[in-house]
Amino acid sequence: MSERVSKRRILVIDDSEAIHQDFRRLLAPDHTEGRKALDLMEEELFGVAPPLESFPALDLEVDSAMQGQEGLEKVRQAQAEGQPYGLAFLDYRMPPGWNGLETLRHLRKVAPTIPVVLCSAYSDYSWEKIREEFPDSRLLIELKKPVRRDQVRELVSTFLG
Structure with a gap:
């Protein structure tokens, strides 16, 4: 008997299309020949990262x-459709709209239990101040850019099992 496993959903909120592509490549890789060539160029620029095959497959x-x-x-x-997100990656800076902190405030009103990973290369807000406003440490993590493949995959595995 085969049991159908549903996909776990992740939302990436960031104003950079390149960041969205990076997350898709890290979390939902496409193993085409073009993808392999791009991986080789990335290794030349950023050094060797653990191969995706060394991580457990994620659906x-x-x-x-x-x-x-x-x-x-x-x-x-997603909530209205009964398919809520299990995790959100959220950038701090997203001009011209809400910044990450303002977005987090709104997210907490409609989805108070969704784990959120705040991502940024900048420190616009002190982590202590953010923790004062959002004290549930199980649901809020900070990740500095540039993010590493193993960090992202570990967070996804931790929150989504």
Whole structure:
């Protein structure tokens, strides 16, 4: 008897299309010849990363939002459809709309238990101040850019099993 396993859903909220592509490549890899060539170029630029084959296979659906408002709407829609996101990666800076902190405030109102990983190369807010406003440490993690493949995969495995 074969049991159908549903995909686990991740939402990436970031104003950079390149970041969305990076997350898709890390979490839902496409093993085409073109993909392998791009991986080789990436190794030349950034050094050798552990091969994707060294990570357990993840059955994930990676969705994207370019701004906080769009992300909030996607979270609402996913909940209404009975297909909520299990994890969100959220950028701090997303001009011209809401920043990551403002987006997080809105997300917590409609999806208070979704784990959120705040990602940024910048420190616009102190982590201590953010923790004061959002004290549930199980649901909020900070990840500095540039992110590493193993960090992202470990977070996904931790939160989505």
